[in-house]
Amino acid sequence: MELKKKISEAFASHFGGEGTFYSSAGRINLIGEHTDYNGGFVFPGAIDKVIMAEIRPNDTEKVNLYSVDMDASASFGLNEADAPKEQWARYVFGVCREIIKRGGTVKGFDAVFAGNVPLGAGLSSSAALESCFAFALNDLFNGNSIDKFELAKIGQSTEHNYCGVNCGIMDQFASVFGKKDCLIRLDCRSLEYEYFPFKIDGYKLVLVDSVVKHELVDSPYNKRRESCERVAKRLGIETLRDADMAMLDAVKSDISAEDYMRAKFVIGEKDRVLGVCDALNRGDIETVGRLMYETHEGLSKDYEVSCEELDFLNDVAKECGVTGSRIMGGGFGGCTINLVPDAIHDSFIKTVTEKFNERYGHEPKIYDVIISDGARKIEE
Ligand code: GLA
Numbered sequence: 360m361e362l363k364k365k366i367s368e369a370f371a372s373h374f375g376g377e378g379t380f381y382s383s384a385g386r387i388n389l390i391g392e393h394t395d396y397n398g399g400f401v402f403p404g405a406i407d408k409v410i411m412a413e414i415r416p417n418d419t420e421k422v423n424l425y426s427v428d429m430d431a432s433a434s435f436g437l438n439e440a441d442a443p444k445e446q447w448a449r450y451v452f453g454v455c456r457e458i459i460k461r462g463g464t465v466k467g468f469d470a471v472f473a474g475n476v477p478l479g480a481g482l483s484s485s486a487a488l489e490s491c492f493a494f495a496l497n498d499l500f501n502g503n504s505i506d507k508f509e510l511a512k513i514g515q516s517t518e519h520n521y522c523g524v525n526c527g528i529m530d531q532f533a534s535v536f537g538k539k540d541c542l543i544r545l546d547c548r549s550l551e552y553e554y555f556p557f558k559i560d561g562y563k564l565v566l567v568d569s570v571v572k573h574e575l576v577d578s579p580y581n582k583r584r585e586s587c588e589r590v591a592k593r594l595g596i597e598t599l600r601d602a603d604m605a606m607l608d609a610v611k612s613d614i615s616a617e618d619y620m621r622a623k624f625v626i627g628e629k630d631r632v633l634g635v636c637d638a639l640n641r642g643d644i645e646t647v648g649r650l651m652y653e654t655h656e657g658l659s660k661d662y663e664v665s666c667e668e669l670d671f672l673n674d675v676a677k678e679c680g681v682t683g684s685r686i687m688g689g690g691f692g693g694c695t696i697n698l699v700p701d702a703i704h705d706s707f708i709k710t711v712t713e714k715f716n717e718r719y720g721h722e723p724k725i726y727d728v729i730i731s732d733g734a735r736k737i738e739e
Contacts, residue, residue, distance in 0.1 A: 362411050363737070365427055366471050370413045373425045373432075374469040378415030379499065380737035383490035384408065385476035386483045386533035387564065387696055387728050388687055389542055389557075389647075390654055391632040393662060395527025397587050397625050398548035398598030400632040403529055404557065405537020405733040408726075410474035410487040414495050419467035422455065424448055427473035437465055442521065450485055453517030454492045461509065464500045477724065479572040481686075481693025485522070486530035489514030494535065494734035508550060510734070511535045525581045526689075537733025544636055548600050555636065557730055559644060562682065565699050567711055568724040569668040571692035578691045583662065586621040590614055599625045624661040628654060648683030648698050655685035655695075664690025668719060675714050679707045696728075 363380060370378060384405035391401035417423070423434045426447060433448035435441045437459065443452055455465045472491070476484040493510040497503055505513075514531035518524045532545055532552075541554040591599050593610050599622055607622050614622075631650045638646035655673050659665035669686050672695045676684035683698035699707055708725055715723045 362409070362473055362475060366411055366413050366473050369425060369427050369473075370415075370469075370471040373471060374415065374423070376415070378413045378469065379495070380411060380413050381491050381495035381498070381735070382409040382411040382737055383487045383494060383534045383734035384537050384731055385410075385487050386530055386537065387566070387730075388529065388533070389564075389696070390628075390635045390651060390685075391529075392628060392654060392658060392686070392688070392690075393583060393587075393625060393664070394628050394632065395529040395545075395547045396525070396584050396598075397527075397591075397629075398600030399625065399629040400544060400546055401527075401529040401532075402542055402544050402555075402632055402635065403533035404542040404730040405533055406482065407729040407731040408474070408476040408482060408487075410472060410476060410484065410491045411737070412470050412472035412491050412495060414468050414470040414492075414499065416499060417467045417469050421467045422451065423467075423469045424451060425471045427471060437467070446522070449521045450488045450517060451492050453521030454489050454496065454513055456521070457513040457516045458493070458496055458501070458505070461505070461513070463497075463505055465496050466500055468496075468499070477568060477726075479693065480566075480568045480570075480724075481688030481690075482566075483530035483534060483688070485518070486514055486534045489517050490531055490534035490734045494736075498736055507535050508532075523581075525584050533733065535734045537731065539732050540730050542730065544632070548598065555639065557639075559639075559698075561701050562644060563699050563701060563704055564728040565697045565704070565708065566687070566694045566726040566728060567672050567676075567697060567715075568694045568726065569666070569672060569692060569715075570721065570724060571666055571668050578689070579664075580689050580691070583621060583664065586618045587625055590618050590622040600629065602626055620661040620663075624657040627657055644682060644698070648681075651683030651685045651696075651698060652677070658686050658690060662690070666690075666692055668692075668715075669695060671718060672711065672715065672723065675711045676707070679703060679710050681707055694726075
C-alpha cells in the first residue's frame with residue numbers, strides 16, 4: 360500500500376482525524392567515508408526512500424507515537440527524565456529534547472510514521488527519521504525559525520546524546536539538504552557545500568545490500584573515531600583534515616599500528632573525494648570508478664569496517680567489469696554502491712545475485728538509486 364495511505368489510515372484509527380504530513384529521505388554517498396567526523400569532505404545525496412510521518416499537536420505536554428512498521432506505540436513527556444525505553448522512540452524523543460535545549464519550542468503531539476528506507480542497510484534510516492521530525496517540529500511549533508544546518512545538527516546530537524552513536528554530520532545533512540538529481544559536496548569543517556547535478560549518461564548507480572545487519576550502536580564505529588582523534592591530538596591538530604602522509608609518517612613510531620592504519624585511510628580518502636569531483640567535472644568516469652575501488656580497499660584493509668560478504672560483492676563487481684564499487688556508509692554490513700555501465704547493468708545484477716546466493720545461501724537485495732529531495736512538508 361502506498362506509504363501515505365498506510366499512515367493516514369493508522370492515524371485515523373489511533374488518534375482520529377488527520378494531521379500534517381512530512382517526510383525525509385535516506386541517503387547514498389558516492390565517496391568520502393569516515394571523513395565527516397575528521398573535518399573532511401563527503402559527497403552524498405538523498406534518495407527516493409523515505410520516512411514519512413503524520414503529526415498533529417495535541418494541546419498536552421505529551422508525545423504519543425505509533426510506528427506502523429513495528430506495529431508499536433510509545434508515549435513520553437518532554438523533560439529529560441521522560442526518555443522512553445523503546446530505542447526507536449528515543450530518536451524522536453532526542454529530536455524534541457535537542458530542539459528544547461536550543462531554546463526552541465516543542466509541545467505535545469500525536470504522530471504516526473512509516474518508511475521504506477531499508478533498516479540496517481547503511482542508507483541512514485535513523486537520520487531520515489530524525490530529519491523528518493526535526494523538520495516537522497520546526498514547522499509546527501517554531502515558525503520555521505531554526506535554520507537547516509541546525510536541523511541537521513539536532514539529528515546528529517540526537518545520535519550522540521540519546522542513541523550512543525558518535526556520528527558525523529553527513530547523514531542528517533544529506534537528509535535535510537537533499538535535492539532531486541543532485542549530489543552535494545560538503546566540507547565538514549567549514550560546512551560549505553555545493554550541489555553537483557548528477558546524471559552520468561550510460562551509467563547507473565546500483566546498491567547491492569549484503570543483508571548483513573548493520574548496527575552502528577555498539578559497533579566499533581565509535582572506536583574508529585577515537586583512533587582518529589588520538590592521532591590528531593598527537594599531531595597537535597584539530598582534525599585529520601589538516602594531516603598529510605608525511606606528518607603521519609613522522610609520528611608513526613609514537614602511535615599504535617592500528618591508529619596509523621586508520622589515519623592513513625582518512626588522509627587518502629580526503630584526496631579521493633576531491634579527485635572524484637574533479638573527474639566528474641571532466642566527465643572522466645573511469646577515474647571516478649577507480650577511486651571508488653581504492654576507497655573499498657582502504658575501508659577493508661586499513662579502516663577494517665568491511666566484512667566477508669561486502670568484500671565478496673566488491674570482487675564480483677570487479678570481475679563483472681563494473682566501473683566502480685565500494686562499501687557505503689559506516690560499514691560492518693549493509694550495502695555496496697556500484698557505478699555500472701548500462702550495457703552490463705542487467706547481467707551484473709544477475710551474476711551478483713547468483714554468485715552471492717551460491718556462496719551465502721540467500722540473495723542480496725538490489726536497489727537502483729534515484730537521487731531525490733530531502734526533508735519536506737507534503738502538501739498534496
Ligand atoms: C555513518 C555515520 C556518518 C559517517 C558514515 C561513514 O553513516 O552516521 O556520520 O561517519 O557512517 O562515512
